[in-house]
Amino acid sequence: MDYKPLSDYPRDAVDRLLNVIHLFRDIRATSEWQYDVLLKRSRLVTLAPGEALLHAGDVDQWVYFLLRGELQVHVDDDAAARGERPLAEIRPGEVFGDLSMMLEEPRSATIVAAPVGQSIQVLAVDCTLFGDLENFSLLHLPTKLVFYRNMVHSLRWKLEVYRSRYPAHELANSHRRLKLYTGPKNCKEELVSLAGQARNLARILLDWNAEFGSGQLAAEESDMTDFLESILS
Template sequence: MKIKDLSAYQHDEISALLGNIPFFKELQTQGQEQLAVLMRHSCLVELEPGETIMRRGDRGSWLYFLIKGQLSVYLDEAEPLNTITPGELFGDLALLCNHERKATVAAQPGSKQCLLFATDFKPFGDLTNYGVIDLHTKLAFYRTMVHSIRWRLEVNRMEHPKHPLAAELRQVPTYSGEKGVEAELQSLFSQAQFLASVLDSWNSEGVALEDVMVASAANR
């Protein structure tokens, strides 16, 4: 595993790497100062075939975006349960649900080198503390999380329409107030936690176990 400091890269190189990640793409166009803050708490990670980036039972504050290559998701040492492809984000459910990682994630054996963009979630701090990460950035981030977790749950629901947890999707809190304000952020946070808890319960039953949230441009 190689960890690379972003200071070694030119601005254009970083922009090209993050161009297919919706959250960072939005910051590139609307929040360069906030993007710079997150860059100080981020790095690039290179994995050789078979190397592990996240282990089941670990705790951590890092989120990972896969830029290049393919990763496999394992419950144990058996066959992989899922595949992570470029543009996907993983490691978020453990943060939202405040629990240990539920799966091990490793570069696929025999595949090409994997490149990941890793961001430490710690600077986000308390939800309504905007000392480091401002309201706009938090809104953009939680909108992406809500959309993406909901998308994964909808995939589960389509595959298992009679599953008891499918009905939980109708109970997701909604927000109809003013956009771009703290009340919307609090609502998005509640929605993200609710959806993450449903997905976490669903995954824990072994239906489609993963600690992965899809956040690719194709799913926006």
């Protein structure tokens, strides 16, 4: 596994790469300086076929965006080592690792690169700074609001996909019953509410995944792969 800071790549290539990721694009639109702070907390990870990225039981605050290749989700390291059929696949454009970060719980699965095919490239973001809702010394309130708005949107979208596929399931309307924030915007009160929503949505999504397996929800963005390869090569 090869880790490289984004500073190892030409800045214009990095900007084009991150412009396709809503979180980075939205933070850059809010503040170029805050965008630079986040770049320093991010890195590109390249994996060889069959190599593990995350292990069940790991504890960390990293969130990941798959840029190129395919990852497989296994229940644990032993299942991955035995070559068992994966619980799910992760494809380019998908965000993962967000549930563990939101709930501050150990990783629930082992994630490995597909055993055959091209090398896999992942953007890893250290989200430690987003977790402390009282500290705005590095990441300011508008930046944290952007992060949690993105997380809530992403989680609700995944839950809506489950709902559309299994409308009669007992979990189908769970996320719709969560209270939405209706107070003043762009304030700490909204931030606290969004963070709470994200945690509650993450818990519901974890319950869905326990029954049906994660990794089946994200949209197929195959055209993104060629674009990423061209700007990172």
